[in-house]
Amino acid sequence: MKFWRIAVLAVLATALASSSAVAATAAPSTVTREHFPVHFFIPFGPPCAELPPGVTVEGFGELFDVTETRVGQDGVTHQNIHDTAFGVALDNHFKIYFFDYDNHFSIDIPPGGGFPRPIRMTDRFDLNGRGSAKMHVTFVIAGTIDSADDVFPWHTRIISMHGDAFNCDPI
Numbered sequence: 001m002k003f004w005r006i007a008v009l010a011v012l013a014t015a016l017a018s019s020s021a022v023a024a025t026a027a028p029s030t031v032t033r034e035h036f037p038v039h040f041f042i043p044f045g046p047p048c049a050e051l052p053p054g055v056t057v058e059g060f061g062e063l064f065d066v067t068e069t070r071v072g073q074d075g076v077t078h079q080n081i082h083d084t085a086f087g088v089a090l091d092n093h094f095k096i097y098f099f100d101y102d103n104h105f106s107i108d109i110p111p112g113g114g115f116p117r118p119i120r121m122t123d124r125f126d127l128n129g130r131g132s133a134k135m136h137v138t139f140v141i142a143g144t145i146d147s148a149d150d151v152f153p154w155h156t157r158i159i160s161m162h163g164d165a166f167n168c169d170p171i
Contacts, residue, residue, distance in 0.1 A: 029070040038063040038085050038101075040170035042133070049164035050135040054092075057133050059099055061087015063171070075111030080104070085171055095131025101171045107145070116144035119154065125169040137163035 042048050042057040051057070063085040071077050085101040103123045110117070124138040143156030 029068050031069075032065075032067045034065040034067075036063045036065070037061070038087065038171060042127075042168060042170050044170045046167045048168040050133075050137060050168045052132045055131070055133050056092045057089050057097065057127065058091075059087055059089035059097075059127075059170070061085050061099065063101075077109040078106070079109065080106045083171075089127060089129070091131045091133050093131060095129055095133070097127050097129030097131060097133065099125065099127045101125050101169075103171075115148075116146045116155075118142075118144055119156070123165065123169060125165075125171060135163060135168055137165040137168050139165040139169075 038059070038061045040059045042051060042059075063083060066082045068080045068082075069077060081104070083101070083103040083105075085099075087099055089097040089099055091097065101124065103121065105119070105121045107117050107119045120140075120142045122138075122140045125135070126137075127133060127135045139161040140159040141156040142159055143154055145154045
């Protein structure tokens with residue numbers, strides 16, 4: 001799920017880059033709001049070090065996406081995408097959990113859709129409940145996307161990380 005979500009962000013950023021060539025002067029911000037159901041499994045592929053052995057978790061909830069886009073006077077498109085999600089989960093021992101998720105992704109796209117594109121992402125996933133699968137994982141990365149063929153994790157450095165964030169955060 002995580003790589004799918006990041007791939008969607010990258011495609012959206014690339015699509016916006018093609019439209020930024022038209023706007024050479026500062027324009028007001030545009031904001032879009034979307035709402036999606038979210039469904040996940042942990043582990044979702046690689047082993048999750050935060051899960052006790054033999055425990056799996058399935059979650060259901062709602063994801064809210066707010067995307068703000070503005071073009072500066074210098075022609076750079078500044079895009080901020082903020083996602084939040086919350087819901088319930090159940091482990092394979094029938095223990096109930098609540099989860100919440102927060103992600104902020106920002107990208108600056110040069111005039112004409114060029115490269116490099118500076119990015120920064122802050123991501124957090126919490127799972128709390130009566131079972132043994134409680135977790136709190138976070139990461140902050142910063143770097144650049146250097147070409148249209150670049151894929152996650154792009155050319156980034158980890159600024160901070162708590163827990164097994166890349167293998168346990170399913171959204």
